[in-house]
């Protein structure tokens with residue numbers, strides 16, 4: 603038996619219930635979670651009911667822990683391994699807000715010894731969504747991805763709005779690997795600029811500045827603008843003038859946040875980003891394994907400092923309230 607933390611109805615409250623220990627089927631891994639990463643979709647599911655089919659409902663998209671059991675056909679993982687994984691709130695047994703979660707082995711990554719469980723629990727959603735924006739939406743090849751596409755779009759300049767978000771910070775690092783010589787620009791509040799440059803951005807801009815569009819363009823070759831833009835934080839929705847930073851193919855990858863930009867000029871190539879879409883791309887099944895290799899080799903680091911909001915499943919509710927009220931340059935995690 604193990605505890606699950608489920609929301610009774612839209613808006614909560616949560617209740618802790620004992621459920622049977624699930625048995626992994628073909629290709630599945632059972633993980634005893636030691637840390638759970640919190641994501642904006644969790645509070646949106648709780649408060650708005652996004653993608654919730656019935657209540658009570660169990661949420662949570664990522665976590666880290668120890669392998670408890672593996673199903674038939676699983677290779678590369680065994681009982682006792684320290685791992686982290688993308689988890690799936692669409693399936694109660696696979697959601698993160700519980701002590702034991704079951705998931706397909708292709709979502710699971712070995713945890714490097716150098717990372718804490720809390721750090722590892724913060725990694726997969728940002729990484730996968732950033733990879734989807736870069737590789738699926740913008741068709742920029744990811745050179746580290748086994749059996750991945752090697753041909754595609756190679757912009758000389760790209761703008762990541764919201765670099766201090768989990769997805770944005772992951773995107774900066776992946777872009778620096780994918781496009782070693784490109785000009786990578788980003789926006790955030792000023793206190794994060796140095797960190798975002800350490801992740802690979804050439805320059806960072808304060809999105810509160812009234813002339814941020816002019817500042818960004820001035821940092822591009824001949825002041826022409828950037829060839830592509832990734833927006834994980836609905837920044838263009840707030841300031842549509844940011845589309846004026848685009849030149850050339852004018853590729854705009856907008857991560858779905860619940861609201862999407864309307865009335866986009868016809869010459870802008872607008873692509874909506876959903877994290878899971880990258881899994882259907884060539885090599886997508888190797889994305890989790892690649893993350894482990896990138897971390898071990900030091901080419902990819904924990905993108906944002908982690909804030910542990912509390913211990914035990916009961917800490918999730920308060921953590922979600924904090925996340926809903928807004929965080930800056932950090933990833934919230936619950937320790938179990």
Ligand SMILES: NC(=O)c1ccc[n+]([C@@H]2O[C@H](COP(=O)([O-])OP(=O)(O)OC[C@H]3O[C@@H](n4cnc5c(N)ncnc54)[C@H](OP(=O)(O)O)[C@@H]3O)[C@@H](O)[C@H]2O)c1
Nearest residue numbers: 642731764766767768769790791837858859876877930931
């Ligand atoms: N569709 C999908 O598959 C998918 C997957 C993952 C996430 N998402 C969505 O993507 C969004 C981002 O998620 P996340 O976890 O990365 O968010 P997050 O880390 O919670 O985002 C917080 C950050 O957003 C920045 N920010 C807020 N407004 C901004 C603006 N106008 N310009 C620039 N930066 C701004 C803040 O920057 P400062 O503090 O520096 O001001 C803060 O650091 C969420 O809406 C989430 O639901 C979608």
